[in-house]
Amino acid sequence: MLHTVYMSGNSLGQHGPKTAAALAAAPLLHTVYMAFNDLCEYGPETARALATAPLLYTVHMNGNRLGEHGPETAEALATALQLHTVNMAFNNLGQHGPKTAAALATAPLLHIVNMSDNILGEHGPETATALAKSHTLEVVSLEANILGDTYRATATALANSRSLIHIKGNDYPDGFESLSFKEITYRNLASLARFADRLIEIKDQSWFNKTNIKHLGHLGPYTKAELGRIIIEKGGTIPDDKYFADHFFQILGVCKVVSYHDNAGLPKTKTSISDLPPDLLELIGSFLSFEDWY
Amino acid sequence: MRLSDLSAEAIAELNLLAAVVELDIADRRVTNSVFYKMIRTESELYAMHTDLSSATMLLVARIAATSPLLHTVDMTGNNLGEHGSETAAALATIPMLHTVYMVSNNLGEHGPK
Numbered sequence: 032m033l034h035t036v037y038m039s040g041n042s043l044g045q046h047g048p049k050t051a052a053a054l055a056a057a058p059l060l061h062t063v064y065m066a067f068n069d070l071c072e073y074g075p076e077t078a079r080a081l082a083t084a085p086l087l088y089t090v091h092m093n094g095n096r097l098g099e100h101g102p103e104t105a106e107a108l109a110t111a112l113q114l115h116t117v118n119m120a121f122n123n124l125g126q127h128g129p130k131t132a133a134a135l136a137t138a139p140l141l142h143i144v145n146m147s148d149n150i151l152g153e154h155g156p157e158t159a160t161a162l163a164k165s166h167t168l169e170v171v172s173l174e175a176n177i178l179g180d181t182y183r184a185t186a187t188a189l190a191n192s193r194s195l196i197h198i199k200g201n202d203y204p205d206g207f208e209s210l211s212f213k214e215i216t217y218r219n220l221a222s223l224a225r226f227a228d229r230l231i232e233i234k235d236q237s238w239f240n241k242t243n244i245k246h247l248g249h250l251g252p253y254t255k256a257e258l259g260r261i262i263i264e265k266g267g268t269i270p271d272d273k274y275f276a277d278h279f280f281q282i283l284g285v286c287k288v289v290s291y292h293d294n295a296g297l298p299k300t301k302t303s304i305s306d307l308p309p310d311l312l313e314l315i316g317s318f319l320s321f322e323d324w325y
Numbered sequence: 326m327r328l329s330d331l332s333a334e335a336i337a338e339l340n341l342l343a344a345v346v347e348l349d350i351a352d353r354r355v356t357n358s359v360f361y362k363m364i365r366t367e368s369e370l371y372a373m374h375t376d377l378s379s380a381t382m383l384l385v386a387r388i389a390a391t392s393p394l395l396h397t398v399d400m401t402g403n404n405l406g407e408h409g410s411e412t413a414a415a416l417a418t419i420p421m422l423h424t425v426y427m428v429s430n431n432l433g434e435h436g437p438k
Contacts, residue, residue, distance in 0.1 A: 032423045037401070040429035041436055049437035064428070 033057040039066040039091070047073045051080035061088040066118070070095035078107035087111040093120040093145070101127045105134035109141075116143040120172070124149040132161035141167055147174040155181045159188035168194055326363060328372035328385065335359035336377070343381040350387050360385070364392045373401040373426075379408035386415035395419050399426035406431045410438035 036054055043050050047070045054060055063081055070077050074097045081087060090108055097104050101124045108117060117135055124131055128151045135144055144162060151158050155178040162171055171189060178185050189195055292298055331339075338358050342348060348355065355361055364370065370389050372382070382403050389395055398416055405412055409432045416425060 032396070032421055033417075033425065035424040037424075037426040037428045038432070038436065041427070041432040043433065043436045046432075046434050046436045050432075053437050059423075 032059065034059045034086075035062040036060070037064040039064045039068065041068055043068040043070065043073075043077075045073055047077035048080050051077045052083070055080055055082075055084040055087075057084070059086060060084040061086045061113070063087070063089070064091040065095070066091045067094040071097065072100055074100045075103035075107050078104045079110075082107050082111040082114075084111070086113055088113050089116040090114070091118040093118045093122065095122055097122040097127075097131075098124065099127055102130035102134050105131045106137075109134055109136075109138040112139060114138045114141055117141065118145040120145045120147040120149065122149055125151065126154055128154045129157035129161050132158045133164070136161055136165040136168065138165075139167070141165055143170040144168060145172040147172045147176065149176055151176040151178065151185075153181055155185035156188050159185045160191075163188055163192035163195065165192070166194055168192060171195060326367045326370060328370070328375055328377075331360060331363075339381050339384060340377070343378065343384040348384070350391060355388060358388070361388050361391070364389055364395070366394065367392060368394045368421075369397040369399075370395060371399045372403070373399050375403055377403070379403070379405055379412075383408055383412050383415065386412045390415050390418045392419065394421060396421045397424040398422065400430065401426045401428040402430070404431050405435075406433070407435050409435045413438070 034057070036057075038050065038054070043065070047065065047068055051063075051065065054063060061084070063084075065077065065081075070092065074092065074095055078090075078092070081090060090111075092104065092108075097119070101119065101122055105117075105119065108114060117138075119131060119135070124146065128146065128149055132144075132146065135141060146158065146162075151173065155173065155176055159171075159173065162168060173185065173189075335358070339360055342354060342358060345354075370385075370392075372385060375382070377385070382400065382405060386398075386400070389398060396419075398419070400412065400416075405427070409427065409430055413425075413427070416422060
């Protein structure tokens with residue numbers, strides 16, 4: 032049954048590989064936290080051991096001072112065919128960032144990469160270019176990397192990704208978050224349109240599970256608005272489940288949660304659809320009861 | 326449930342039981358304990374940063390292992406060290422267990438076991 036293990040902060044060091052091998056023997060293991068364990072040169076061997084877990088999905092190896100061992104560690108992790116999320120933050124990667132990123136980008140199902148706080152500096156653009164080569168990557172965090180003047184080149188490189196829908200990074204004086212969302216999102220409209228297509232075409236409504244809805248919630252305000260517009264424009268449909276529809280529309284920013292006081296004076300909240308275009312209202316009306324909405 | 330929610334009496338009971346050498350987990354003193362009765366119906370056990378001894382934590386793990394519904398155990402920050410392996414072995418017998426937190430336990434060389 033064991034599928035998730037948190038082993039962070041245990042000074043495993045040279046014992047990392049054996050610990051990882053023991054964990055990987057659990058047939059259903061999919062999530063492992065091995066952060067802050069002083070793995071250093073034992074990173075690659077630890078990663079190789081973890082990658083033998085057939086269902087490995089999420090690996091956190093942040094804060095292990097991997098440095099020059101980053102690329103080899105990433106290479107090993109990328110052999111895990113189901114790998115979805117990798118956290119390599121705070122590993123002193125620096126000049127080894129690009130090779131680490133290139134290795135990670137070869138993972139066939141990689142969706143989320145955190146390479147924050149790795150003093151990438153001038154290696155930011157090359158790292159971003161390597162990550163952008165992935166065809167599946169949707170979320171990248173490059174926060175706190177002292178990008179300085181290379182910020183714009185890094186952002187542009189990420190914007191050229193075919194799949195990326197969310198980029199985090201806030202070490203630019205103007206705020207990477209606000210600036211990049213305006214610039215990158217609009218440079219990335221083609222990706223967004225493809226994402227909207229996917230949302231519309233997916234017949235299996237199980238895609239709209241909590242995790243994916245949460246991922247949508249990570250989208251920036253401009254992206255949300257644009258995504259909503261594209262979906263409506265394309266005549267898309269939303270699952271006929273009130274819970275998900277509720278969240279979905281909140282995420283798209285076409286409705287909001289409003290606070291009010293009930294008759295007893297107690298604070299309450301409810302969802303409010305406001306300023307909806309008629310076509311969207313019609314779309315919602317096709318599967319939702321309006322009893323709980325106003 | 327959170328271990329910290331147990332009363333002082335219930336914790337004292339666990340400490341006393343932990344001092345009994347080779348205590349059988351089916352012993353009436355265990356099955357009558359407050360913690361044993363409470364853990365039977367719990368699906369999650371949070372026992373983080375307790376100031377209990379590793380012997381008591383091991384007993385907690387052994388009793389928890391008899392719980393039919395338990396699926397998540399958090400033993401973060403208990404300095405288990407060399408007792409980590411015994412504790413893990415006890416936890417590994419929990420039939421429904423799927424998530425384990427063993428963060429910050431100074432496991433080091435005891436990590437593999």
